[in-house]
Amino acid sequence: MERTRLRLLEEYHDPLSAGQLDEIGVSEGWRCLDVGAGGGSVTRMLAERVGSTGSVLAVDLDTGLLEALASDRVEVRRHDLMSDQLPPDEFDLVHARLLLMFLSPRLGALDRLIGAARPGGWLALIAPDFTTVALSPASLAWQRVWSRLLDAAMAGGWDPGYGARLYGDLCAAGLADVHADYIGRCYPGGSLPSRLLSLTLERMREQMVRFGAAGYEIDEARQQLENPASTFTPPTSCVARGRRPGRS
Numbered sequence: 269m270e271r272t273r274l275r276l277l278e279e280y281h282d283p284l285s286a287g288q289l290d291e292i293g294v295s296e297g298w299r300c301l302d303v304g305a306g307g308g309s310v311t312r313m314l315a316e317r318v319g320s321t322g323s324v325l326a327v328d329l330d331t332g333l334l335e336a337l338a339s340d341r342v343e344v345r346r347h348d349l350m351s352d353q354l355p356p357d358e359f360d361l362v363h364a365r366l367l368l369m370f371l372s373p374r375l376g377a378l379d380r381l382i383g384a385a386r387p388g389g390w391l392a393l394i395a396p397d398f399t400t401v402a403l404s405p406a407s408l409a410w411q412r413v414w415s416r417l418l419d420a421a422m423a424g425g426w427d428p429g430y431g432a433r434l435y436g437d438l439c440a441a442g443l444a445d446v447h448a449d450y451i452g453r454c455y456p457g458g459s460l461p462s463r464l465l466s467l468t469l470e471r472m473r474e475q476m477v478r479f480g481a482a483g484y485e486i487d488e489a490r491q492q493l494e495n496p497a498s499t500f501t502p503p504t505s506c507v508a509r510g511r512r513p514g515r516s
């Protein structure tokens with residue numbers, strides 16, 4: 269089930285990442301770093317773009333799904349962003365999608381990403397803002413489950429609203445050419461983002477139960493998410509970029 273969730277997550281976010289890499293102009297010969305690379309869909313995109321003269325370093329706490337991507341242009345390393353050292357001042361592009369919201373302290377994690385970019389190099393980040401999520405028609409089960417999910421997430425050190433803060437953090441960190449799009453859309457129940465959230469509820473079941481959600485409420489909320497008669501507003505995606513100051 270976790271593999272399916274990661275696949276849906278990639279399917280939903282890959283078009284945003286492709287647009288982001290186009291706007292930055294990632295191309296032949298670039299040296300790229302993908303942090304928290306997960307299932308590797310962006311690592312694959314980067315490897316295609318940088319060609320045989322470029323390189324991609326893909327790192328994650330868990331490299332199980334990345335090992336198969338290792339090649340003459342892709343290096344895979346097990347790495348904890350919060351404690352392991354990244355090569356300093358090295359990369360033309362440092363990419364991290366759906367990562368910073370989980371990490372605490374977030375500003376320390378952001379500094380580590382910035383430190384890996386060469387002066388003039390790009391940071392490309394995508395972070396969701398879960399505070400915009402809505403499901404209709406409203407139900408008590410959904411409201412209770414959603415509230416417990418946010419409680420459990422915050423207790424685990426996540427910032428569910430980080431997408432709304434990312435732009436400010438990039439500006440405060442002194443990056444140049446900072447740009448952020450804040451992208452949202454509504455969908456029917458049963459659509460890709462609705463199924464993705466339904467699987468996330470399943471993944472978080474134990475934690476939500478610990479915060480007072482009942483199993484039948486989680487089942488009901490999942491059914492509502494998967495019902496085509498429902499309407500669903502998924503997390504808004506903040507697609508942000510900026511350059512490390514210095515020579516370009």
Ligand SMILES: C[S@@+](CC[C@H](N)C(=O)[O-])C[C@H]1O[C@@H](n2cnc3c(N)ncnc32)[C@H](O)[C@@H]1O
Nearest residue numbers: 304305306307328329330347348349350365366
């Ligand atoms: C939600 S997934 C996103 C995966 C991928 N970036 C994507 O968007 O498809 C978050 C990933 O970050 C990794 N991760 C979490 N904490 C990390 C850390 N401290 N250092 C490196 N990777 C981490 C997880 O193992 C997971 O693969």
